[in-house]
Amino acid sequence: xxxxxxxxxxPISRAGWRWAGALVLAVAANIAAGSAxxxxxxxxxxxxxxxxAAARSETVYWNAxxxxxxxxxxxxxxxxxxxxxxxxxxxxxxxxxxSDAVAKVVAEKVAGRIEGGAVDLIWINGPNFAxxxxxxxxxxxxxxxLPNFRYVDPARNPLVRSDFTVPTQGAESPWGMAQIVFYxxxxxLKGPPRSIAALRDWxxxxxGRFTYPEPPDFLGATFLKQALIALTPDPSRLQRPVSxxxxxxVTAPLWAYLDALRPCLWHGGRAYPDNQAAxxxxxxxxxxxxxxxxxxxxxxxxxxSRDLPQTVRSxxxxxxxxxxxxxxxxxxxxxxxxxxxxxxDFLLSPEAQARKQDPNVWGGFTVLSMDRLSPxxxxxxxxxxxxxxxxxxAELGTPLPEPHPSWMSRIIEDWRKRYAAN
Amino acid sequence: xxVRFAPALTIAALIGxxxxxxxxxxxxxxxxxxxxAGRHFSLAPWHALFASPGLVRSVLITAFVGxxxxxxxxxxxxxxxxxxxxxxxxxxxxxxxxxxxxxPHAALAIGxxxxxAPSGWLxxxxxxxxxxxxxxxxxxxxxxxxxLSLMAALIIKEMAFLFLMVLxxxxxxxxxxxxxxxxxxxxxxxxxxxxxxxxxxxxQIRLPVLxxxxxxxxxxxxxxxxxxxxxxxxxxxxxHWMNDPDLRLRFLAAAAALLQLGLVVGAGLVWIALxxxxxxxxRPWLIDGQRSGHEYATKVVAGAAVIVTAGAVLMLTTxxxxxxxxxxxxxxEVLPPTLTLTNWQSQIGAAPTPLxxxxxxxxxxxxxxxxxxxxxxxxxxxxGRRVTQRALWLLYAPLLVPQVAFLFGFDVVxxxxxxxxxxxxxxxxxxxFVLPYVFLSLGDPWRAFDERYRWTALCLGASPSRxxxxxxxxxxxxxxLTAAAVGFAISVGQYLPTLVAAGGRIATLTTEAVGxxxxxxxxxxxxxxxxxxxxxxxxxxxxxxLPSLAFRDRRGMSTGA
Numbered sequence: 001x002x003x004x005x006x007x008x009x010x011p012i013s014r015a016g017w018r019w020a021g022a023l024v025l026a027v028a029a030n031i032a033a034g035s036a037x038x039x040x041x042x043x044x045x046x047x048x049x050x051x052x053a054a055a056r057s058e059t060v061y062w063n064a065x066x067x068x069x070x071x072x073x074x075x076x077x078x079x080x081x082x083x084x085x086x087x088x089x090x091x092x093x094x095x096x097x098x099s100d101a102v103a104k105v106v107a108e109k110v111a112g113r114i115e116g117g118a119v120d121l122i123w124i125n126g127p128n129f130a131x132x133x134x135x136x137x138x139x140x141x142x143x144x145x146l147p148n149f150r151y152v153d154p155a156r157n158p159l160v161r162s163d164f165t166v167p168t169q170g171a172e173s174p175w176g177m178a179q180i181v182f183y184x185x186x187x188x189l190k191g192p193p194r195s196i197a198a199l200r201d202w203x204x205x206x207x208g209r210f211t212y213p214e215p216p217d218f219l220g221a222t223f224l225k226q227a228l229i230a231l232t233p234d235p236s237r238l239q240r241p242v243s244x245x246x247x248x249x250v251t252a253p254l255w256a257y258l259d260a261l262r263p264c265l266w267h268g269g270r271a272y273p274d275n276q277a278a279x280x281x282x283x284x285x286x287x288x289x290x291x292x293x294x295x296x297x298x299x300x301x302x303x304x305s306r307d308l309p310q311t312v313r314s315x316x317x318x319x320x321x322x323x324x325x326x327x328x329x330x331x332x333x334x335x336x337x338x339x340x341x342x343x344x345d346f347l348l349s350p351e352a353q354a355r356k357q358d359p360n361v362w363g364g365f366t367v368l369s370m371d372r373l374s375p376x377x378x379x380x381x382x383x384x385x386x387x388x389x390x391x392x393x394a395e396l397g398t399p400l401p402e403p404h405p406s407w408m409s410r411i412i413e414d415w416r417k418r419y420a421a422n
Numbered sequence: 423x424x425v426r427f428a429p430a431l432t433i434a435a436l437i438g439x440x441x442x443x444x445x446x447x448x449x450x451x452x453x454x455x456x457x458x459a460g461r462h463f464s465l466a467p468w469h470a471l472f473a474s475p476g477l478v479r480s481v482l483i484t485a486f487v488g489x490x491x492x493x494x495x496x497x498x499x500x501x502x503x504x505x506x507x508x509x510x511x512x513x514x515x516x517x518x519x520x521x522x523x524x525x526p527h528a529a530l531a532i533g534x535x536x537x538x539a540p541s542g543w544l545x546x547x548x549x550x551x552x553x554x555x556x557x558x559x560x561x562x563x564x565x566x567x568x569x570l571s572l573m574a575a576l577i578i579k580e581m582a583f584l585f586l587m588v589l590x591x592x593x594x595x596x597x598x599x600x601x602x603x604x605x606x607x608x609x610x611x612x613x614x615x616x617x618x619x620x621x622x623x624x625x626q627i628r629l630p631v632l633x634x635x636x637x638x639x640x641x642x643x644x645x646x647x648x649x650x651x652x653x654x655x656x657x658x659x660x661x662h663w664m665n666d667p668d669l670r671l672r673f674l675a676a677a678a679a680l681l682q683l684g685l686v687v688g689a690g691l692v693w694i695a696l697x698x699x700x701x702x703x704x705r706p707w708l709i710d711g712q713r714s715g716h717e718y719a720t721k722v723v724a725g726a727a728v729i730v731t732a733g734a735v736l737m738l739t740t741x742x743x744x745x746x747x748x749x750x751x752x753x754x755e756v757l758p759p760t761l762t763l764t765n766w767q768s769q770i771g772a773a774p775t776p777l778x779x780x781x782x783x784x785x786x787x788x789x790x791x792x793x794x795x796x797x798x799x800x801x802x803x804x805x806g807r808r809v810t811q812r813a814l815w816l817l818y819a820p821l822l823v824p825q826v827a828f829l830f831g832f833d834v835v836x837x838x839x840x841x842x843x844x845x846x847x848x849x850x851x852x853x854x855f856v857l858p859y860v861f862l863s864l865g866d867p868w869r870a871f872d873e874r875y876r877w878t879a880l881c882l883g884a885s886p887s888r889x890x891x892x893x894x895x896x897x898x899x900x901x902x903l904t905a906a907a908v909g910f911a912i913s914v915g916q917y918l919p920t921l922v923a924a925g926g927r928i929a930t931l932t933t934e935a936v937g938x939x940x941x942x943x944x945x946x947x948x949x950x951x952x953x954x955x956x957x958x959x960x961x962x963x964x965x966x967x968l969p970s971l972a973f974r975d976r977r978g979m980s981t982g983a
Binding site for chain 2 (some may be wrong): 033067069073093094096097099100103104106107110111118188207208214218266267268270271272274276277278279280282284285286287306307309416417418420
């Protein structure tokens with residue numbers, strides 16, 4: 001099952017929105033000290049043969065969240081392919097938390113290292129992207145120039161251009177789609193709750209049988225956002241940045257809900273699982289009855305890997321669940337930009353995307369639009385058996401948009417004050 | 423040449439990183455950190471620290487776990503010696519302790535979690551044996567709020583450490599003769615041990631006890647796996663804040679790291695005060711001439727401690743092994759229905775990097791530590807200067823100063839002078855913790871070496887170096903290799919030093935195991951935990967096998983030097 005870079009994404013506090021001060025000061029100091037030089041020219045993806053030539057025999061340090069063995073195995077396969085086809089060596093720098101890579105780039109910028117950076121490619125989205133973009137830590141304008149971007153249709157799938165409402169501006173290349181799905185063992189549980197309100201009633205009628213990962217974990221934070229969208233009177237307010245003037249008003253229903261839910265949670269809400277992957281064994285071991293993941297094929301993949309029994313099924317809440325795209329980005333000071341572009345382009349190829357969507361490999365949903373593919377490539381996707389526990393595209397419906405990233409940071413901070421400190 | 427400078431080099435390797443690290447923590451804790459625009463001293467980090475939610479509870483839990491772990495493990499070890507010293511059972515216990523000491527903390531914690539979780543092996547066995555358990559009980563066992571499961575794992579490990587320390591201290595404190603004398607005077611063996619041996623042994627193991635206290639107060643990896651989470655113990659909070667991409671939290675983290683140092687110092691002072699009280703309270707009892715009393719209770723407690731510990735360790739090792747070869751193993755299955763080697767193939771066959779990293783760092787760190795230690799000890803021999811009590815404190819410094827209080831600072835200082843982490847830094851950080859153990863392990867056999875061999879060789883015209891390399895080192899091969907194996911085991915188990923010094927770029931078995939333990943795939947976590955246990959065991963096996971091989975036609979060497 002999967003996760004994404006987001007799991008991590010969320011710093012304990014309002015990170016992205018608060019670094020700016022210190023960062024700007026420090027960087028300004030560096031610039032004032034004359035340590036900033038003109039940046040070397042980035043490779044131009046419009047001249048793709050030149051990019052390929054420059055990339056040959058370069059090594060790409062790809063910083064990726066590595067908490068899921070099947071994703072690591074997929075990345076290893078990508079490494080073999082780009083080495084064979086383009087002479088690019090791929091090294092996966094395994095992260096426990098995507099924010100570690102962000103911190104690394106921040107530290108390099110603070111230290112005045114504007115080229116030869118240690119991070120070439122980051123698996124990223126959401127608040128991590130927003131803060132890197134805001135602080136000018138990413139290379140921009142390259143992603144939509146990649147040759148394989150022609151298979152992506154932003155008109156049909158606007159999420160590939162709008163990362164948690166923040167415009168991508170070609171600074172990150174879409175890699176996968178994800179959406180919240182709930183899963184349960186149909187042999188044990190009949191009629192799982194189909195709305196946020198029903199979830200609380202069900203949880204309190206079946207105490208100790210539901211939980212969510214501890215924020216700032218990404219999935220835990222997303223559960224909070226899902227509940228907020230369902231409960232707040234005007235969800236469209238969440239598309240604009242948070243503000244102190246109405247934060248309390250907008251989120252009051254969420255806290256009332258969580259206060260009521262907490263005593264009904266697994267272990268009475270006195271401890272929470274660490275992350276998405278930790279929910280799976282809890283369901284497998286009958287410690288809980290209902291779990292969820294940020295990945296429609298999570299349950300099918302877990303059945304394939306024998307983590308969960310054949311009788312597990314997944315579904316989406318009535319009214320839809322939060323969905324988003326995840327991306328790869330290149331830091332402004334990456335040492336091997338051309339090779340990073342080659343890897344990003346390969347990740348977008350129909351072959352790599354189809355392999356990724358195979359639940360026996362990973363089960364990560366594609367960002368490509370089927371009607372832009374050649375018949376042969378369409379057939380690759382059509383041939384995939386998405387798995388018995390994966391909802392169909394019709395069942396998934398239109399994903400709910402992510403709130404502006406500032407909400408996530410702020411909600412996590414308040415959650416920790418209320419539930420993690422006493 | 424090297425021998426002349428070995429003590430200075432060793433002290434530099436021990437004290438340099440700690441001193442640099444504490445400074446690198448101290449300055450940011452008071453707002454000074456130019457790279458992050460902190461150019462003025464201020465108390466702002468402390469205001470932020472004391473305003474952070476849950477801090478008081480974190481500190482209280484940490485203090486409770488640390489003090490209780492130390493008190494319980496020390497008491498149990500004393501009870502075990504009192505009840506069993508000199509018996510046949512004692513030799514069995516002794517045999518069991520060394521492998522337990524070699525088992526990395528993280529592996530033990532992961533295995534213990536497999537055992538005691540609500541859906542863990544113990545509950546499954548109970549359900550299988552007919553207990554009315556249909557579902558895993560909704561009890562908070564792992565990550566419990568008082569840190570009891572964290573304490574359990576620490577007590578198991580610290581008992582092993584203290585046991586070996588007492589064992590090493592016994593000959594120096596003339597314990598066995600005191601014991602015999604007391605017994606001939608009619609004291610019950612257990613009472614004889616408590617009244618005649620303990621008062622002589624305790625001063626010798628005081629530093630190790632304080633090291634246990636410091637370790638239990640500052641442990642990170644075991645706390646991540648078993649400790650409370652809402653809020654976590656203080657050292658885990660420091661780690662979270664240090665790794666936050668909001669770099670301004672580094673100030674807060676530095677203040678918290680300093681608070682951690684204060685907590686350790688405070689707890690140490692409280693401990694010493696308690697010692698004094700207990701000594702004065704116990705004095706009348708020591709000299710009241712009572713030949714017996716409570717020996718039955720002592721025996722029961724000690725026996726229970728041994729049986730529970732041995733049972734838990736055997737079971738958790740078995741559970742880890744089973745998980746590593748399970749295809750699936752869901753509650754309430756007592757055993758995995760099908761076994762497979764895919765977990766091993768997919769992890770180690772496909773990606774041996776962490777294994778290679780653990781091996782390489784461990785071998786280099788213990789090798790370096792061995793060279794420095796031999797240099798120091800040979801310095802003693804040639805220049806006739808014994809290690810003083812003060813030097814012993816230096817040796818213990820890395821074990822007494824909490825890791826979180828200086829490791830991050832060390833990293834900051836290196837970055838500030840332009841040294842960019844990586845392998846060398848990891849090696850230096852490991853060396854810091856390996857060196858004391860290698861030194862403690864090799865010191866006694868080295869000093870017990872019969873100097874007449876050396877004089878004879880010198881009289882025959884051999885140079886001091888030749889005597890060292892042709893006479894002393896070959897004859898001390900067995901203790902040398904044992905010391906190297908101890909150092910290797912310590913290195914393999916290091917979590918925080920690897921994580922901080924490498925900035926996450928070097929993955930070892932331990933960092934992988936701890937990192938994966940938060941996730942969902944227990945089969946893979948088990949593979950790493952087992953490997954983590956196997957490497958040190960392999961080291962010790964080599965330390966036994968190589969001398970036997972080398973001395974196969976030297977009967978006089980067959981029992982060791």
